[in-house]
Amino acid sequence: xxxxxxxxxxxxxxxxxxxxxxxxxxxxxxxxxxxxxxxxxxxxxxxxxxxxxxxxxxxxxxxxxxxxxxxxxxxxxxxxxxxxxxxxxxxxxxxxxxxxxxxxxxxxxxxxxxxxxxxxxxxxxxxxxxxxxxxxxxxxxxxxxxxxxxxxxxxxxxxxxxxxxxxxxxxxxxxxxxxxxxxxxxxxxxxxxxxxxxxxxxxxxxxxxxxxxxxxxxxxxxxxxxxxxxxxxxxxxxxxxxxxxxxxxxxxxxxxxxxxxxxxxxxxxxxxxxxxxxxxxxxxxxxxxxxxxxxxxxxxxxxxxxxxxxxxxxxxxxxxxxxxxxxxxxxxxxxxxxxxxxxxxxxxxxxxxxxxxxxxxxxxxxxxxxxxxxxxxxxxxxxxxxxxxxxxxxxxxxxxxxxxxxxxxxxxxxxxxxxxxxxxxxxxxxxxxxxx
Numbered sequence: 502x503x504x505x506x507x508x509x510x511x512x513x514x515x516x517x518x519x520x521x522x523x524x525x526x527x528x529x530x531x532x533x534x535x536x537x538x539x540x541x542x543x544x545x546x547x548x549x550x551x552x553x554x555x556x557x558x559x560x561x562x563x564x565x566x567x568x569x570x571x572x573x574x575x576x577x578x579x580x581x582x583x584x585x586x587x588x589x590x591x592x593x594x595x596x597x598x599x600x601x602x603x604x605x606x607x608x609x610x611x612x613x614x615x616x617x618x619x620x621x622x623x624x625x626x627x628x629x630x631x632x633x634x635x636x637x638x639x640x641x642x643x644x645x646x647x648x649x650x651x652x653x654x655x656x657x658x659x660x661x662x663x664x665x666x667x668x669x670x671x672x673x674x675x676x677x678x679x680x681x682x683x684x685x686x687x688x689x690x691x692x693x694x695x696x697x698x699x700x701x702x703x704x705x706x707x708x709x710x711x712x713x714x715x716x717x718x719x720x721x722x723x724x725x726x727x728x729x730x731x732x733x734x735x736x737x738x739x740x741x742x743x744x745x746x747x748x749x750x751x752x753x754x755x756x757x758x759x760x761x762x763x764x765x766x767x768x769x770x771x772x773x774x775x776x777x778x779x780x781x782x783x784x785x786x787x788x789x790x791x792x793x794x795x796x797x798x799x800x801x802x803x804x805x806x807x808x809x810x811x812x813x814x815x816x817x818x819x820x821x822x823x824x825x826x827x828x829x830x831x832x833x834x835x836x837x838x839x840x841x842x843x844x845x846x847x848x849x850x851x852x853x854x855x856x857x858x859x860x861x862x863x864x865x866x867x868x869x870x871x872x873x874x875x876x877x878x879x880x881x882x883x884x885x886x887x888x889x890x891x892x893x894x895x896x897x898x899x900x901x902x903x904x905x906x907x908x909x910x911x912x913x914x915x916x917x918x919x920x921x922x923x924x925x926x927x928x929x930x931x932x933x934x935x936x937x
Contacts, residue, residue: 502527502559509534517543529564546920558745559911562595562903563736570819574734575599583826588699588729588896589613592671595734595903610699616672617693617702619680620650627684636891637766639681645759647673655753657909666754667902674895675699679706682888700726703895708883720837721882724830728878731823731871732893734900736816740764740771744901745908746917754905761901762894771893775886777811778876781845781852789844793851801861811873812856813866823871831874834881846877 505524512519520542523535533556540546549555564573572579575594582591586600593601593609601609626646630639647669648655654666676693683690683706691706701717704725709715735741740761747760765771784796799807814821835841853869856862879889908914 502533505532511539511543527559530566540920546922548922552742557737557742557917558908558914560737560904560907561598562907563734563900565736565816567814567816567818570817570822572735572822579731579822580826583727583730583823586730588726588733591730591733592899595899596667596906612668613672613699614693614695616669617676617695619647619673619676622650623677623680624690627680630684632685632687634685635766636678636681636685636888637762637772637894639684640677640891640894641759641763641766643677643681644670644674644762645756648753648755651755655755657748657751657754657757657905663754663902663906663909667899667906670754670758670898670902674898675703676706678888678891678895679703681891682707682885685885685887698722698726700729704882718837720833724834724878725882727826727830728875728892729896731826731875732896734897734903737904738770738815739767740897741901741904744905748905748908749914749916751916754902757905758898758901761897765894765897766890771890771897773810773870774872774876774879774893775889777872778845778880778886778889780808780810781848781877784852785844785848790848790851793848793855797852797855797859809852809856809862809867811876812862812869814868814870817868817870818866820868821870824869824873827871827874827878828869831878831881834878838881840881843877843881845880849873849877 502525505526507524508521509524510519510521520539522539524532525535526532536547547555562575564576565571574582574591575598577594577600582594586594589609590600590606592613593599593605623643623646627639627643630642651666651669654662654669656662680690689711691709691711693702694705695702697705697717701722704717704722705715737745743764744757744761748754748757768776784792788795796807797809799805800809831846835843835846840846853873856867856869876886876889879892880886884892
C-alpha cells in the first residue's frame with residue numbers, strides 16, 4: 502500500500518480538537534483511513550459491528566468488486582481460471598503468487614500426491630465419532646488432530662514448516678472428507694490412488710468400493726475441479742478472518758485451519774448451499790414448480806418468516822460471477838448423467854426467473870450466488886447434503902493457508918484484539934448473600 506496524497510480529518514462537535522489521519526491506497530479498490538492512532542490521540546474507538554467498513558489487514562491475494570460482480574485471484578479473473586486452469590494450478594497461484602509453468606506444476610502435483618495418505622491411527626480416532634455425526638463436526642476434529650501426527654511442521658513462524666503443512670493439508674483434506682463419508686455409510690475406506698488427478702482421486706475415494714472397479718467420469722471430474730476453483734478463496738470472509746485471528750496468536754497451522762472449518766460450518770457461511778438445497782426440496786415436497794410463485798410471495802412478506810436461500814451476497818451487489826460458471830457446470834453435469842429433467846433443477850430455474858424479473862428482488866439486487874447451483878451439482882454427483890460444507894472446506898483450505906502465510910509474513914501483523922462498546926453495569930460492590 503502507498504500513502505495517498507491527501508489526509509482524512511476527524512472533527513468533533515463537542516469542542517474536542519480535530520485530528521488528521523493518514524489515508525492509504527491499494528492497487529485497486531477503496532482507499533482506507535488509518536485509524537491505528539485514534540485511541541492514543543482521542544481516547545475513542547470506532548464502532549463497526551460485523552466489520553462492514555473495516556480493513557483488518559492488507560492483502561495481495563484476492564480482490565472482489567461487489568458492484569461489478571468481479572472476482573480476481575492474484576489479478577486473474579475467476580472466469581479465466583475456472584475455464585483454463587485446474588485446481589492445483591490455482592493452488593500454486595494462491596500460495597506462491599503466480600500460475601505455474603509446466604515444471605512448477607509437475608513439482609506441485611508430485612508433492613501433493615506424495616502426501617495424500619493420512620496416518621493409519623487417524624482411522625481409530627475417526628471411530629470414536631457416532632456414525633450419524635455431522636461431517637463438519639468430524640472434520641473439525643480430524644483437521645485439528647493432524648497437529649498431533651505431524652510435530653515436524655507445527656511452528657507457524659518457520660517458513661519451511663508452513664510450506665510443508667500447506668502441502669499436507671491440501672493433499673489430505675480430500676482423504677479426510679472421503680473418510681468421514683465412508684464412515685457415515687459404513688463402507689470401508691478407499692486409499693488414495695496416485696495416478697489420478699486431484700478431483701479424480703477424491704471421486705474414487707468417495708464412491709469406489711473394494712468389490713467393483715471404479716472409473717472416473719471426466720465430465721464429473723472437471724465439474725468437481727471447477728467447484729474447488731470457485732471456492733478456493735474469497736477475500737476476508739468470516740472463516741478466513743477466523744483463520745487469521747486464530748493464527749495471529751501463534752498457534753500451529755492445523756489448529757488455525759480447524760478453526761476455519763468450524764466457522765465455515767455455519768448456515769450463513771459455508772452451510773448456505775446445504776440450506777439452499779433443503780429449501781428447494783421443501784418447495785418440491787409442497788407442490789414443486791406450481792408453488793414457486795406462492796413461495797416467492799411469502800418471501801416478500803417479512804412477517805411470514807420464509808427466507809430465500811442462495812440469492813444475494815454480503816459483498817456482491819451484482820451477479821456473483823461464480824454463479825454463472827456454476828450454472829453452466831450444472832447443465833453439463835445433468836446432461837452427462839441424464840438428469841436434464843431433474844425436478845430440483847427445473848425448480849431452481851423457475852425461482853431464478855422470478856427473482857430476475859420481479860421488481861422486489863431486482864431492486865434489492867438479490868441475484869443467485871454460487872451456493873444456488875453448487876448444491877444441485879453435488880447432489881447430482883451423489884454427494885450427500887450434509888457433506889456439502891465439507892467439500893467447501895476442502896476447496897477453501899488453500900485460500901486459508903495462503904491468507905495465513907501472508908499474515909505471518911506481514912511485518913505489521915499483531916495478535917488480533919478487537920475493542921468493544923461496553924453497555925453493562927458500572928462498578929458495583931458484591932453484597933453479602935443474605936442481603937442480595
